[in-house]
Amino acid sequence: MNNQLTTTSYGTVYFHHRTKQLVQWIPEGAFALIEHKDIDEMAALALISKNIKGVLNYEPSMSGDYPSLGTIRLLEHGVPVYDVDDPDKVKQVLHQGHIIGITGSKLWLKEEEQHMFLSSLTPYTYQNILSKLKQAQANLTSRLQKFVENTLSNAFIELPEILTSIPIPKLATDMRNRHVVVVTRGSGYMADLMALQNYIREMQPVLIGVDGGADAILECGMKPDVICGDMDSISHYALCSGAEIVVHAYKNGRAPGMEVVQKLGLCAHLFPCFGTSEDAAHLLAYEAGARLIVSVGSHTHMLDFLEKGRKGMASTLLVRFKLGGKLLDAKGIHHLFPSKLNSRISSARSYLDALLY
Template identity: 45%
Template sequence: MKDPSPTTERRVRLAQKLPRRVLALGRARDDGRTGVTAVARLDRRTKDLTKRLQPGEVAVIDHVDLDRVSAEALVSCQVGAVVNVAPSISGRYPNLGPQILIEAGIPLVDDVGPEIFTRLAEGDHVRVEDCTVHRGEEVVAKGTAQTAETVETALTEAKAGLASQLEAFVANTMEYVKRERDLLIDGVGVPEVSTKLAGRHALIVVRGYHYREDIATLRPYIREYRPVLIGVDGGADALLEAGYRPDMIVGDMDSVSDDALTCGAEIVVHAYRDGRAPGLKRVHELGTEAVVFPATATSEDIAMLLADDKGATLIVAVGTHANMVEFLDKGRAGMASTFLTRLRVGSKLVDAKGVSRLYRSRISTWSLLFLVLGAFVAIVTAVAMSPAGDVISPLLADRWHAFVFWLTGLFT
């Protein structure tokens, strides 16, 4: 539910290679002023803001403990600067987002206060200089300008807060077990789907950490094992971008494109426990049928529970949360379901990086070349020793010359 939009992801590679060049466009003006001068875009939900940000614009957000996925989405949009109403590092845990922005050369002004949402309007031209936000000559907001040194210091101090966060995590886990005991233990509430998962591998793609690299490394595995491809919200677009059509799309449908929803995949809409499913309306408007899965877990968690309940023999996860910091980066509300889902799925679940390290194609390229060469030598020997060799040899020679002529033509 927290993955960046399809529009921002299509620009991620360019953003990572050229952010400093793009950002420099607004850094200096002819009037001698420094800082970033650009149009301001405001939204309290970072995920929604990244859908309409243009390169060089100033993003005004309200995001306590800016997480890694949101920061990478902002980088991919090539923002000129980020102004955060809340502290980007509160000290609860060492979140990864601010460091990503600073390393990309994006100015980050922290803790400017909620008043900026009333003082600024969407589309206003602003100038972000040091720790101050200006509109013309007016100072609209003032906060803390983050640097590599301040972020490093804050991250070091935040590591001390891990103990209290783990205590809160334990309490949250117990509450989640009480709510979803039947689903976790007995699979009660898992809907029936038409996609056949029994006895097959399932590849679940979340547009999260290093998903693009993971999909690339799994190409030999996908080609050989033909797993059921399950995209979690924007993960469906990630599969399409990689050249694969998802067999199933799971999620609340707020971060997936219309192209993905109409590609022919089976749709499973994530609903609240009371049955409300905001994403169902959008699916029906596209003329597509859907199955509803009510649960308080996250979308990636219900995708794993669904694959496990329907008999998948192996579940390979791409872009999901794999360690303690990533769990915390996700937010405490979603930590318990992810942790308990992994316990429920057990040994079936394998991270994509583990598969890429362990899996090797059964037939290597060199083995295939030696096989072809051996077959060619055997044919030549058989023709030479055959009584009909005098007849066949000129024919093979003609074919060989024709092949060489065709091959030469490709490079001339």
């Protein structure tokens, strides 16, 4: 046993079934234990920002259903990723803060000087990632067909709502005839927001952060005017930044974000609106009379929505139709002003580009 454990990597482990919740409190340098099929890029970047030691996943980190990017991003940053082969046993034994050890492809629980074997692991390497990407490429046509069918069928259902004027809460922030920048935590959002800094300094637009998009605004040295969303991926620091808070309420009347706001002793407006929180923020700006709406980090295509766990994009399609020429999508604008950092292309990303393009 001692010989087996000489190359074991030790650390504490913390679990949450929602990765976006785990990253808000997991200590730096710990192992993250998640239950996240097809780790998306935003979740991976959030885990990387916490300097985690490794990722253990009860679900397939890459299923091959579509080319998810999260596992690639983690490996690019030196974070090992493992699928747990016996999740039932691990769930029964492991608790928050337990010390675990990983030896090759084996998971151990360390208690004092004893080591209990918990499960074998499936580690991810660039070689098996490439195999998953090839599998995903073979599945793309059927996934696209199902995605489009879902989008169109739901668009017909939601069409009556988008045709009418949507009542909005009365805000102190005046958006009439002003530029509005809506920041969502989508692929490349931080780089795109940085690329817009000169525009923001010159035009002084209203800044709306969609959940964690508010944190991005603060990280860039600016302050959000409005925060809109269900408050499931935003820091308490951002919520307390002084911005007006608009809680997105869903069709069935649920507004889970209101409880989060009230626990902090803050006030918020309620905005019942169909679609995603991103859709709600765009509609809020539109109905408030914005002259131009600049969307940063928006979700615009199938892979974006599959990474969010959505099977279609009906609401977003309808919102974009309604906003028309008032909407300017800044997604990917940082590629027009490449830095040395974002011009580096990893071998894993090259695999993906070769497969998809």
